Amino acid sequence: MEMLFGGRYVLLLMSLFSIYCGLIYNEFFSVPFHIFGGSAYKCRDVTCSDAKSAGLIKFRDPYPFGVDPSWRGSRSELPFLNSLKMKMSILIGVAQMNLGIVLSYFNARFFRSSLDxxxxxxxxxxxxxxxxxxxxLLIIIKWCTGSQADLxxxxxxxxLSPTDDLGENELFWGQRPxxxxxxxxxxxxxPWMLFPKPFILKKLHSERFQGRTYGLLGSSEFDLDVEPDSARDHHEEFNFSEVFVHQMIHSIEFxxxxxxxxxxxxxxxxxxxxxxxxxxxFYEKVLLLAWG
Known part of the structure; x- marks a missing residue:
């Protein structure tokens, strides 16, 4: 029991996320439940004998929360869920990648690096x-308008041809420009990512080197025989080719x-x-057969 007690918060979060996903798809162990009211779809005939082959027709407003349970077992279940889950994955991915870039901004601000x-x-x-x-944005507009455009x-x-007419794939006015x-x-x-930063760093280092050299040459205590040329050593530490290659790798990687x-x-x-x-x-071949 010690292992379970140590992971009690992980188990709690897993159970909460499972409940949340069940509410999104309105199902429990792949069994659909009409948790939030009746479906927005009905069968084409009264007995529903042909629902799985002829599909469903819509007769009221969309389901208030999550996926309509009537998609389960219908002819268009897989194409519908395929499209929905693929688009949801892209939305989640773009949101998380934007979050990563925003975190890099706070990183740069913490280290006071305006160049970054x-x-x-x-x-x-x-x-x-x-x-x-x-x-x-196109995915959300397509969902909101019910457009049949091919994204x-x-x-x-x-x-390939940005100036061509979009035709039936136009989702809103002014899309092509x-x-x-x-x-x-x-x-x-x-190129904005690739070129400016290495050249600006090179310019800053050269200006710093020149300023330090002038200060040392104007000092009466500066002795070339005794003291090393620290300004020259400092200048040689900056390797422009290394910085440029690093920036190029970073840009290509992004x-x-x-x-x-x-x-x-x-x-x-x-x-x-x-x-x-x-x-x-699991539900059809294990649970139903066992109960049968």
Whole structure:
């Protein structure tokens, strides 16, 4: 019992999160429950004999909280949950990556590094939100408007042919010029991250070296034979090529990481689908058979 007592808070949090996820999907061990009232969908016929093949029709406002339980067992259950979980994973991923960049801002402010704020935090926020923040905005607009736009098509052709007409994939007025502006901002943010900081550091070090050299040469106590040239040693400590390579690695890592991390968050979607299917199998093939 000592191990359970030591992990009592972990067990409490796990149980609370499980209850929360159950409320989101309105189900218990993959069994749907109408916790928050009746469904927004009904069967096409009175007996519901054809519900799983012919699908459901909507006859009232959307379910007030979480996923409508009537999706469970319907013909369009998997396509609907696939789309929902994939988009939710992207929203969570973009929010957490933005949180990481905001934390880097507080880090830079704590160490009083204005260079990191101006030449890392700002372009990183611009790059991430110009591409994936915009994708998150499109997801929310699509949910709110019920549009049938293909977001894959929108994001791919934002890069390949940004000036082309969007047609049925246009979600709001002014979308095409906004996409061109966001694409230009993302392109500008990459050299903004890469070039200014190493050159500014080089300039600051050279100015400091010159000022210190002039101060030492003007001093009567300065003796080249006795004292080492500390200013020259200090200047030689700054390796511009090393700083530039480090900044380049950091910039490339962020740009590639923004893409790969967003895709990596889709594992939440895969795990959620796998968990749901395993729960269904457990319920149908173990519990129902045992009770039968």
């Amino acid at each position: 704020i101006r030449y890392q935090f700002v372009p990183q926020m611009i790059f991430l939100n110009s591409l994936f923040g915009y994708l998150s 894959y098509h929108v994001m791919i052709y934002m890069f 906004l996409q061109i502006v966001l694409l230009l901002l993302a392109l500008v943010a990459v 740009v590639l990481g923004a893409v790969s991390n967003t895709a990596s968050y889709l594992r939440l979607w895969a795990l959620s689908l796998a968990h749901s299917e395993l729960s269904t199998v």
